[in-house]
Amino acid sequence: xLGASLFFGTHxxxxxxxxxxxxxxxVIGFFRSLTFLVLMLPWIIRNxxxxxxxxxxxxxxxxxxxxxxxxxLLILAQANLPLAEVSALTFAAPLFGVIGAALLLGEVVRPAxxxxxxxxxxxxxxxxxxxxxSVNPLxxxxxxxxxxxxxxxxxxxxxxxxxxxxxxxxWLAMAAVPLTLIxxxxxxxxxxxxxxxxxxxxxxxxxxxxxCLTRAFxxxxxxxxxxxDYSRLIVTALLGFVLxxxxxxxxxxxxxxxxxxxxxxxxxxxxxxxx
Numbered sequence: 001x002l003g004a005s006l007f008f009g010t011h012x013x014x015x016x017x018x019x020x021x022x023x024x025x026x027v028i029g030f031f032r033s034l035t036f037l038v039l040m041l042p043w044i045i046r047n048x049x050x051x052x053x054x055x056x057x058x059x060x061x062x063x064x065x066x067x068x069x070x071x072x073l074l075i076l077a078q079a080n081l082p083l084a085e086v087s088a089l090t091f092a093a094p095l096f097g098v099i100g101a102a103l104l105l106g107e108v109v110r111p112a113x114x115x116x117x118x119x120x121x122x123x124x125x126x127x128x129x130x131x132x133x134s135v136n137p138l139x140x141x142x143x144x145x146x147x148x149x150x151x152x153x154x155x156x157x158x159x160x161x162x163x164x165x166x167x168x169x170x171w172l173a174m175a176a177v178p179l180t181l182i183x184x185x186x187x188x189x190x191x192x193x194x195x196x197x198x199x200x201x202x203x204x205x206x207x208x209x210x211x212c213l214t215r216a217f218x219x220x221x222x223x224x225x226x227x228x229d230y231s232r233l234i235v236t237a238l239l240g241f242v243l244x245x246x247x248x249x250x251x252x253x254x255x256x257x258x259x260x261x262x263x264x265x266x267x268x269x270x271x272x273x274x275x
Contacts (some may be wrong), residue, residue: 001216002231026186028075060159066155070151087256098113100150
């Protein structure tokens with residue numbers, strides 16, 4: 001999980017370097033997906049008789065749509081906003097997931113988990129501080145990414161009843177290329193060699209993160225490893241400071257800590273345990 005956090009933590013800086021080399025954010029998303037598919041293609045072809053077999057192709061495509069929408073919004077946010085703030089706000093995804101699980105999946109959410117969700121959103125308010133300071137409208141991007149990430153995770157939970165995790169990853173790799181190509185065409189510019197290199201490196205980092213993430217959840221329960229994901233905020237903030245001179249405010253750390261605390265509490269308590 002620490003390895004996954006390290007790979008995910010490099011995502012924002014790589015996006016920054018790609019955009020600095022005249023890479024268009026929407027085009028970055030496409031080449032990231034293309035690299036991810038190229039790296040996974042030998043494995044998909046070797047296991048094609050089992051990997052792509054699914055009982056719910058429509059749901060697999062919809063999950064991929066949610067995931068790629070989150071990715072595109074995240075890349076746009078990382079290209080234009082302080083990296084630590086973006087990282088802190090994306091941790092709100094599990095909070096949106098609680099609401100979605102109750103409304104869409106009919107899961108019973110105990111009062112303590114609702115209280116933790118409210119506390120988590122209070123952490124989002126602390127990071128943004130609307131009414132106390134001017135809020136950049138672009139901060140809607142990481143929050144939108146968190147919503148789509150939550151929707152994608154809910155779809156994974158639903159798909160796990162019928163399909164294996166490897167099937168879901170393979171379908172994502174296949175669907176990601178056309179899904180990210182569509183928005184990229186509206187802002188298409190051919191990347192130069194330097195920008196293309198950064199985009200390909202982004203795909204490598206994405207694959208490394210997914211491999212580490214899968215192994216982490218295979219080795220232990222989600223509640224046991226989820227806490228380590230929040231080292232991503234430290235990695236992202238450190239890289240943002242060293243590489244770009246970004247100094248996170250005390251409100252970013254405080255709000256991020258509140259969000260992290262709320263989500264870790266919910267993970268430790270478990271989805272349906274009395275609280």
